[in-house]
Each structure stands twice: as C-alpha cells, then as structure tokens.
Amino acid sequence: MTEPASLDASPLEYGKLPDDRLIQLLFTEADQLPLAAAREIVARSRRLIPALAGIIEEGCNWHKHDAGWCAVVHAAYLLGAIADEAAIPPLLLAMEDAGYWDNEMLTYDLPAIFGRIGPKALSLLREIAHDDEQEPSLRDSAMMSMAAVAQNHPEYGQEVFLFIGSIAADSNENRETRAYAGCILLDCGRQEHEALLLSLVRSGVAANMFDAGEVRRDIKDQHLHAYLHDWMDFYSPEMIASRRKGTEEARLTEEAALKEALTRDWGEDPDVCPDEDASLDEDAGESEECGLNSPRKPWLVREQLSAHSARTIHEKGFKTADEMNAY
Numbered sequence: 001m002t003e004p005a006s007l008d009a010s011p012l013e014y015g016k017l018p019d020d021r022l023i024q025l026l027f028t029e030a031d032q033l034p035l036a037a038a039r040e041i042v043a044r045s046r047r048l049i050p051a052l053a054g055i056i057e058e059g060c061n062w063h064k065h066d067a068g069w070c071a072v073v074h075a076a077y078l079l080g081a082i083a084d085e086a087a088i089p090p091l092l093l094a095m096e097d098a099g100y101w102d103n104e105m106l107t108y109d110l111p112a113i114f115g116r117i118g119p120k121a122l123s124l125l126r127e128i129a130h131d132d133e134q135e136p137s138l139r140d141s142a143m144m145s146m147a148a149v150a151q152n153h154p155e156y157g158q159e160v161f162l163f164i165g166s167i168a169a170d171s172n173e174n175r176e177t178r179a180y181a182g183c184i185l186l187d188c189g190r191q192e193h194e195a196l197l198l199s200l201v202r203s204g205v206a207a208n209m210f211d212a213g214e215v216r217r218d219i220k221d222q223h224l225h226a227y228l229h230d231w232m233d234f235y236s237p238e239m240i241a242s243r244r245k246g247t248e249e250a251r252l253t254e255e256a257a258l259k260e261a262l263t264r265d266w267g268e269d270p271d272v273c274p275d276e277d278a279s280l281d282e283d284a285g286e287s288e289e290c291g292l293n294s295p296r297k298p299w300l301v302r303e304q305l306s307a308h309s310a311r312t313i314h315e316k317g318f319k320t321a322d323e324m325n326a327y
Contacts, residue, residue: 022040026055030068033070038081041078052087056079072094077232077234079091081116083116095141099141110145111144115149121145122160136176143164143180143184147160147161147188148226165196168193179209182210188227191220194216
C-alpha cells in the first residue's frame, strides 16, 4: 500500500507526486494543506481542472464530517488561482452550493476569486445577478463578484456599476436584493449613486443594512477587502499554524473526552447535552433541530439502520443479499 505524502514534504517531493496523490491530499489534510502542495496543484494548471471541478460537483463533499470537509474549499481556491476560463462553471456551482450549505468561508472569498479570473466571467455572473428567481444571497455574491472584476479591470467599472445601480433602483425588485446592491455601491465608494443610496434609506429598503450617516461618511472611501484580498493566504505557514493552535486549544483532553463519551447512550445526538435531554418534556417528542429525526443528523439514522442490519444478518445466518431482502 502506498504511503500518503508527508505534510512536511519539500516542494520537490510534491512535484514528484502523481496527480491523483496530490488530489488525495485535499481530502486528508483538512485545513493544514501546505503551501508547497497548493502551489504544485496550481502549477499543473489545466490538467487538474477536471479533478478539482469534480470535487465541487460531488454533492457529498459539501457536508463531510472528516478531514475531507475542506476539500471543496481547496478545490475552489485552487481553481481560482489557476484562473482559467474552464474554472468558471465549477466556481459558479461552488457559489451556489456555498450558500446552500452555509459555507461562509467560500461565500466570502468567491468574489475575490472571480475578480482575479476577470472579465471572462462577467456575462455568466450577470445572468445570476439578474435572475429574480435566485436567492437574494446568491445574487449578492454574483454582484459582488462583478464588482470585484471591475475593481481589477476599471475599464468595466461603468458597465458593472450601472447594472448594480439598476438593481438597487428597481422598485419591482426584491427588497433584500436591492439592499445588497446598495451595500456593494457603498463598499466601492460609488459617489455617483449617493442619492440612490439615500433613497434606499428613506424608503426603508436599506433597513438593518446602512443608514444615511453611513452613506454620507462611507461613500467617500472604498472598503474593498472582500473584493481584492488574496484568498491563497489560507495556505501561508502562519495561517496554518494559527488554525492548528486554535484546534488544539479547543480539543478535549483524553480524560474529558472519555467522561463525555460515558455520558452518552449509543446513537444519541451529540449536539444535545444530557441536561438538555433531561429538561425536555417527555410528551413533547423529538425536536426538529436535534435527535434521530433531525435533518441535521441523518447519519445517526444510517448508523442505527446499519447496526440493526448487521445484527440481523449475524443472528439469522444470512449468506446472500437475496436472503436478507426476502426476510
């Protein structure tokens, strides 16, 4: 059996790995993938785009509970660094899925990623931003991505910000989407839209987003970190060390972990503490947010079914799937 690549392998050693071994690291190293490995994947460029796209397209990769939880993040980051036109469709899918699965890390970073990819992404981003059947949050991500492109390519600024301004000004548009558009204009310091932004405040569209004072103050400056930051800092040794330290500080000691485990019955939802269980009204039934019937914990149901099936097979002495199915 081939041993996995070492985390502290040299850049030269990563360069010797075949493509599939490099991609495997995205599933095994969680948020500790070294910069040298990330750079090697980016250096192989177009030939690894299908593999990276496949990670994003496989739905189960978005809700992994093991080290593979970070694979979709790596895939999107590295596709963005490759910045090839072929990376646009999987990154658009990542934008949609990041919103659906509440992946705030990717939702924040994707505008900067599209900003790096540039004008070739604008037409598809505009389609999403203009589609009033899409979720406002997804349309917001698309508009922010368009704004990021404009920040990197000022020659597209007038076109992009006229479009975003038209969304903000359209009284037939979804109010939340209009407010998001206003936030983007404010972030980017688009002073030509100051009157529009103040009208959003007066009409209540911008409630809980920005007020008149913020418009008058912030329109004079640009607040562009979300549009221009370097997401590849994720792989810097300093950031990796910081995340590792945070994980280690949050980890239970062996004694505490054993004590926690012994307070649980088999198959019990670990997101509910014993005290909470005891306080529930016995007649109230399962909460929608926890327990075996919870959509958040379908794996508990699968574990119980799997264990029940295994016991039945053993007790009945079944030898084939047909015997089990007949039972």
